[in-house]
Amino acid sequence: MSTILEAQDLKKYFKTKNGYLHAVDGVSFRIEEGKTLGVVGESGCGKSTLGRIVLHLHESTGGKLFYQGQDITHVNKPRLRQLREDMQIIFQDPFSSLNPRMSVRETIAEPLILNGKERGTDLNNEVDRVMETVGLPQRLADSYPHELDGGRRQRIGIGRALALNPRFIVCDEPVSALDVSIQAQILNLLQDLQEEKKLSYMFITHDLSVVKYISHDIAVMYLGQLVEKAETKALFARPAHPYTKALLSAILLPDIHAKKERIILKGEITSPINPPKGCRFAGRCQYATSRCEEEQKLEEVEKNHFVACCRAKELGM
């Protein structure tokens, strides 16, 4: 299996009037071909920014990015256009990410036209093929987004991302705006597409049950940094970081017999502007000690399971 995307120590700082906002602060990960990396975290943790840096929708402040072994940290325009054929994104909100003045056909055709792929009847055939792949009936080809419900709109978003036959897709909360019955349809579709086309996903979400369902590996993000990274099974079975534990314990299961002890976190995420050098979770952590004021690095606690917490080992997993 080969690595499709690798990030080393990625950083993105935004300048604000109160100082630098550390949106993404030294994040490293690797996504294997045909696999899904789930990135979980709460609002403001930098997960969407991370997805955008990967696609050069934001330029990173520091760190390195490799696509199929090639350094793509800094690329020129023609190369970027090439890359975009391979790397696409699906957005959360299918209401605002589609042009209301473009029909379904025009929306899906646009990336094909822009990249000079197809024209004339070939273009139409290609659009038909994409629509079929994402489960949009032909009769909707001339409909406009406002005529369709959220699930179908999200299918357009997926179709548009798929039009150029990408190899890697950033899915930024693709099902969060959808009702559960529709959400399940879209998740199944994303999985079918992955198997069929050997796609790799970076799946960004705040929903832990969704991320468990779809991901092979999971990275947990807190205030711009990864605090834990593991294979999905291991993360759910043996969460090691106090934040991951709290996050998992806060999931509400649709089961009345599953009453369990919740770890209710005190306080809120602190400001990402000029954050402290040490553990950023320490302020809310019940296990925090003076050692947490030092910088925490991801360390391997078992094979392929990394945790950035100096007390993880002694607290037992």
Added chain:
Amino acid sequence: MESVHKELLKIENLVVEYTSEDNIIHAVNGIDLDILEGETVGLVGETGAGKTTIAKSILRILPDPPAKICGGKIVFQGTDILQMKEEEIRSIRGRQISMIFQDPMTALNPTITVGKQIAEAVGLHEKLTKSERKQKAIQILEKAGISRERYDDFPHQFSGGMKQRAVIAMALVCSPLLLLADEPTTALDVTIQAQVLQMMSELKKEFHTSVLMITHDLGVVAETCDKVAVIYAGEIIEFGTAEDIFDHAAHPYTLGLFGSLPDLNSENRRLKPISGMMPDPAHLPAGCKFYDRCPHASPKCRNSVPDKRKLGQSHYVRCFYSGGNV
């Protein structure tokens, strides 16, 4: 706990329509719902099922036009809210029945400090001096887990979770008999959701408030509700205790909702979604509204609307199909 089983609110055959330029949208189609004192009833359904319309009908805050309550009764403590004069219903709003929304900013004024807004709400309810009002407002903030130093902060200085906690505390300060909670935690992060729900249940116990919990999230229902009404296209298609619904669900739609959820405890990598989507409320089918998505549909379902079929003491389902795990 002598009054636990007393009936607080009884909705009978409520029908609400919205009129648009060329259509009539049948949002609520003959709903019956009882809420007992001190009880939390979940109203579960997807976007457009009519959940919020029901809650707004209870407070009579639906915009008319386009909305129109076409029939039914909403009996609150023995009096039909729909027959009340404007002054009467106004004296109930906020005092006896409160409502909180998904977005806390619908309830907060962005130009007034949070503390002052709470003190104002206190003043509407009780005759107190200015300093007593402030004292009480500070107590409420602290109940919501917000320190008194934040009294003079404006809403925008609060995080989303803090705003929602402040609003919930504010809604409960007048110890209303009924709280209508419309997706109160949907916009919040999971760890914050856990905080807010915990606070809500503590306050609910303290004030012995009944709650109508409107949500699309079965996890929230499992956590908070005593009884559950599952609503689909403006009809309650299944009703029962939390145990009835979570352990003995009978309606294909209810079962479909459970099948759509990724199960954290199973290794299964395939979801079983409900095919298709909810019917257009302007053109509802004649028979069962779930007909064209239902795996058990028969010709009978196409033409006639199923009546309530009793399955237990409070458990009923509107479905002709009685196979499966009924």
